[in-house]
Amino acid sequence: MRTRIIAVLVLIIPSWIMIPLEDRIQSENARLNYGTVRVTREMRDSIGQGMAIALLAGFRGVVADFVWIQSQGYFEKREWLRQYRNMEAASLLQPFSTFFWNIGAWHMAWNIGYAVSVDPANFTKAEGIKRQHEWWNKARDFLQRGIENVPSRPDLYYAMGWLYWEKYKDPCNAQTYFHEALEAKGAPMSLDTSFLVIRHMEARAMEKCGDVMGAYEYWKQLWFQDRTKVPEMWGVVEREIKRLEDVLNIPNNKRVFPKNQSKTTSVS
Amino acid sequence: MTEPTQKNIAAAKPKKEWVGFSVRRVATIGENTFTEAVRQKVYNILIVFALVVIASASFFSEFTFSEQLKFIKDFCLGALSVFGTLIAIVGTAQLLPNEVENRTIYTILAKPVRRFEFLLGKYMGSVLLIFVSLVMMSIMFSAALAFKEHRLVSDASRTMGNTSRVEEKQELQQQIQQIRSEVLDPNLVKAVLLIFAKLALLAAITLLISTVSTSMIFNVTVAFMVLIMGHLVGTAREMWSSNTWAKWLLALIPDLGSFNVADNIVLGNAIPWMHVGAVVLYGLVYTACTVAAAHFVFSDREI
Numbered sequence: 138m139r140t141r142i143i144a145v146l147v148l149i150i151p152s153w154i155m156i157p158l159e160d161r162i163q164s165e166n167a168r169l170n171y172g173t174v175r176v177t178r179e180m181r182d183s184i185g186q187g188m189a190i191a192l193l194a195g196f197r198g199v200v201a202d203f204v205w206i207q208s209q210g211y212f213e214k215r216e217w218l219r220q221y222r223n224m225e226a227a228s229l230l231q232p233f234s235t236f237f238w239n240i241g242a243w244h245m246a247w248n249i250g251y252a253v254s255v256d257p258a259n260f261t262k263a264e265g266i267k268r269q270h271e272w273w274n275k276a277r278d279f280l281q282r283g284i285e286n287v288p289s290r291p292d293l294y295y296a297m298g299w300l301y302w303e304k305y306k307d308p309c310n311a312q313t314y315f316h317e318a319l320e321a322k323g324a325p326m327s328l329d330t331s332f333l334v335i336r337h338m339e340a341r342a343m344e345k346c347g348d349v350m351g352a353y354e355y356w357k358q359l360w361f362q363d364r365t366k367v368p369e370m371w372g373v374v375e376r377e378i379k380r381l382e383d384v385l386n387i388p389n390n391k392r393v394f395p396k397n398q399s400k401t402t403s404v405s
Numbered sequence: 406m407t408e409p410t411q412k413n414i415a416a417a418k419p420k421k422e423w424v425g426f427s428v429r430r431v432a433t434i435g436e437n438t439f440t441e442a443v444r445q446k447v448y449n450i451l452i453v454f455a456l457v458v459i460a461s462a463s464f465f466s467e468f469t470f471s472e473q474l475k476f477i478k479d480f481c482l483g484a485l486s487v488f489g490t491l492i493a494i495v496g497t498a499q500l501l502p503n504e505v506e507n508r509t510i511y512t513i514l515a516k517p518v519r520r521f522e523f524l525l526g527k528y529m530g531s532v533l534l535i536f537v538s539l540v541m542m543s544i545m546f547s548a549a550l551a552f553k554e555h556r557l558v559s560d561a562s563r564t565m566g567n568t569s570r571v572e573e574k575q576e577l578q579q580q581i582q583q584i585r586s587e588v589l590d591p592n593l594v595k596a597v598l599l600i601f602a603k604l605a606l607l608a609a610i611t612l613l614i615s616t617v618s619t620s621m622i623f624n625v626t627v628a629f630m631v632l633i634m635g636h637l638v639g640t641a642r643e644m645w646s647s648n649t650w651a652k653w654l655l656a657l658i659p660d661l662g663s664f665n666v667a668d669n670i671v672l673g674n675a676i677p678w679m680h681v682g683a684v685v686l687y688g689l690v691y692t693a694c695t696v697a698a699a700h701f702v703f704s705d706r707e708i
Contacts, residue, residue: 144701151694152656158687159656162663163642165680195636195661196486198479198668206476234672236475331579369578372571 192230201230205237208244215256217249221275228283235292238283242296246276246304273304294318295335302338308345315339333359333370340377353381357393430518434526439533442496451495452538455488456545463549470557470580474587475671477553481546482593482667485539486600490632492538493604497531497611498624501703505619510708521700528612528696535604543597554588587673595681596667602688603664607632609695610659616703635661659691 192200208223224241231237253259254269277300283293298314301307315338336359344352356378364371375394382392389395442448462480504510504527513523558581565577611628618624638655639662645651663684666676 138705140701140705144698147694147698147701149657151690153653155687155690156652156656158683158690159642159660159663162660162680162683162687163639165683166639166663195665196483197665198671199483202476202479205472231668231672233669233674234475236471236672240469240472331583334575334579367578369571370575373575 201227232286242276242280289322291318291321308342312342431526435529438530459545478671489604493608494628497608500527501615502621592670596670599664609692613699616699
């Protein structure tokens, strides 16, 4: 009996001594944004009993993936609302995954948006366009929620910019989001491909928004960076500078690429 | 004939010889436990099944590259955790009941082997089994990732060779760069390390349960209950954070949810080594206390 009491004490006392360490781990989890997800009734209805049990057993990522894979099946069956519900569930299970917000919004705006616009069930073409716009708005709201959950990652700002650019044909709003993508805490800082792709898009959006001179200056500023890095990216910059110099009638002596000189002798 | 007095009985009893603690004996028992476990059909079936499941993860092919890589990582780390849990619980739950049932425990304890050495050796054998299983599964996981990387990169390179548009080439270049950085993620090691720490703790808990009971089914069932409770403790603590009594009570159950950083590593969140160290320390302390408690219970047990 005495040893059993000792065994119980050996378990209890260190557990209580470790409460501060447990609190520290828990607060660190909260700080790093990977706390637990509460299984609400709606969540359980959405993902099913088996998935809810797996979720409780700590397999959040796997459950989110399976819910996501299910949503692809619904797309093929043209069950858009079910697909939407599953994409919502997956993003709620892993709200810090930019992947679900990003690809989910892309499905809504591009795939579902197009599919509903050519749906034979539409009475008129206008109805198809209206439904397509509704899905674009859903995608925008979905991305907005994603940005609120993960404000530090550039992906979602870039996706939002791309949505405004490509679907809404609104370059001014697109420029704002491309700029936000570059300003985000986790934005690429070095001259790598992703950094240059976002910069290219911001310059294009700036021009379409009406600030042609601003866009020209932007491209020029980009051109005078270290061009030994990512060499395949600079052809576009050169082409755009040349085009804008023509559009803006930049005097030959102020051009980066004077008309009578070749590329190799350009001002650098 | 004289009546046997208390003094005579005490004198007749063989004197208990003091045997010091020996790491070699622990290692021998551990090695033997590991060999026995590896020879069991249950273990072989589990490990083969785990390897097949992990290898099959590379067949997620109808998605974008980032979806495929995320699914492979989630699926494989999930498989590591599930099969590791099964191996840890089932492997440890049968250690003591089997020894008692086969009566081999009498032969071992009749020799100059302390009960603590026997128990620790059994536990070490179990931990070695978990470690070897995790290493095998991790190798298969790396192979699945490398296979997928090779396929995705060669697909992207082929498309790049066929296109003349500069923008498209840039996008593909960016894709290849992203695929490589996602596959060669050193944070995955942290996820596997924490899975190992969790499984070692689970094995210790199962060992403690098996020192109390003689039924393997009971041991397995209770260990699974503790596993589920351990994953719910975090939520319970959040809900009853203002209740001091609940906090003290919940501290008795290890928070197994703390070991689950795999989701976040897959999402690309940076997990500092300090945090990993704190969780490992937490697991180690719980494990040591559980093994010590198992020793106290076992030392008093009638065999």
